Amino acid sequence: MKNTWINQTKQTTTIKRFLQRQGVGHRLISDVKHGQGNFLLNGALAESSTSIQENDKITLELQPEPEDLTVETSNLPVDVVYEDTNWLIVNKPAGLTSIPGPTNQTDTLLNRVKGYLKQQDAEDLRPHLILRLDRFTSGIVLIAKHRLAQSMISVQVEQHLMEKIYIAIITGQLKQQHGIIDQPIGRVVDSPKRAVMENGQVAKTEFWVQQTSASWTMLKVQLHTGRTHQIRVHFTHLGHPLLGDELYGGPQDLIKRQALHAVSLKFMDPFTSQIIKIKVPLPDDMVQITALE
Template identity: 45%
Template sequence: MQINWIYSEDVSCKLKTFLKKQGISRRLLAKVRYSDGKILINGKSGRKIDKIKKNDKITLVVPDEEFRRSVPPSFVPIKILYEDDNYLLVDKPAFVASIPSPLHPNDSLVNRVVGYYQIRGYRGIIPHIVTRLDRDTSGIVIFAKHRYAHALLDSQLKEHKISKTYTAILSGILHNNHYIIDLPIGRDSTSLIKRKVLFSEKAKRSKTEIFVEERIRDNTLCKIKLHTGRTHQIRVHCSYLGYPLVSDTLYGGTISMPLQRQALHCSEVVFWDQFSSQYIKVKSNISQDMMNYLK
């Protein structure tokens, strides 16, 4: 695939300086140079030390990609919320792993996207998963269609510039309408998978913001905004607050039929699209099992 820019500055600069400002990493440049890719200035091969001037056209030809290890396609249909040449946003069902693993090698969300790419006849691209959800959490997952798009969003993730909002049903009645939980999270030494609020050097700063939407019988429907992205962050913070997610048995909740998994759904993401110079905002309605529970 090709990515094109027109240099618009009045002052000339080196090609490598321009590419760095566009978020092109050294690793990606190495892939381009040594894997049949190209860097062109006005259609001619360019070097990193070359100077570019106003109105020059810079083209990055990114080589085709392949998985390092075979990922079998799954042809279970996916629900697409947004797609363009660079990004694919999918509505993940509950009980589907985000990525392949020894327990789920053939039908993770990545496997399903691989199958979708094959059906559509896409060539030379592989799914780059940008955001992941726990197997039992439903909602929006972002995929990048190539290395460069992935690098741009990965940078936004590290700087906490991708906005993610979740819908959750909490056990009990929250008395305030707004909470900010700014407490560090680390591994629970008694479990291979659990996390907990931990006041030690090994814990990482974690910030969660809760907005009460509705109080329904003995539960509270909330919108939850993540300001950091720690494993199980929402589940850990809500449990620590004393209001575990409905049916989240790992963190103190109890199964409440018909909901047989934690009541958590990624309902909105917003990120800056450098290709179109605009924000992309995608929403997802809560899953049917959560809706049935609320009814």
């Protein structure tokens, strides 16, 4: 694949520094320097150290990414809600693991996306999951279709610049209609669980009450950090575990998995500088709970 930019500044710089300002990561630039692509200046081969001037055209040419043969191909369907040259956004169902692991090597979201790309005759066959969801959390997952997209979105991921909104249904009722939970989260020794602990990593969760009943509250939740199980841990810490969340003690009578759905995502496309905003509906098992009220 090729991507071309025009240097619109009068300041003299090098191809490497220019590409870094566009969001291209150091690792990818190094890979190209070591034979995995080419730098072009006004259509001619160049080095990363080559100086550029105003209005010069800088092209990054990358070799297609071959499939990872250690990842099985699954031809089971994926629910694609947005796609362009660089991005694939899917609505993951609850129960589907994001990436292969010890208990499932053949049918995860990554396996299915690989199968989808092969069916599309894509040149790049090594998809990069930018956002992941727990197995029993449903909703939006962003996937970079090639390594340049992965590289250029990394700053937004690392600096928590994406707007990630979830719908959660917790046990009981909250006194506040809106609040921010700012409590560090760490790993519980010899357990898959996480918990609020003083020596944990910074974690910040914002919420707004959407609907209440005698036994549960539905919330809109925004993540300002991205810790493992963050929403589940923070509301458990408040004494309000998610409905259906067996790991954290949520009741199982209304739903058989944690009532958590990634409902919307907003980010700036680094290739176009345009905002992409995607929203998906609530899954049936969560709709049925709210309909009981």
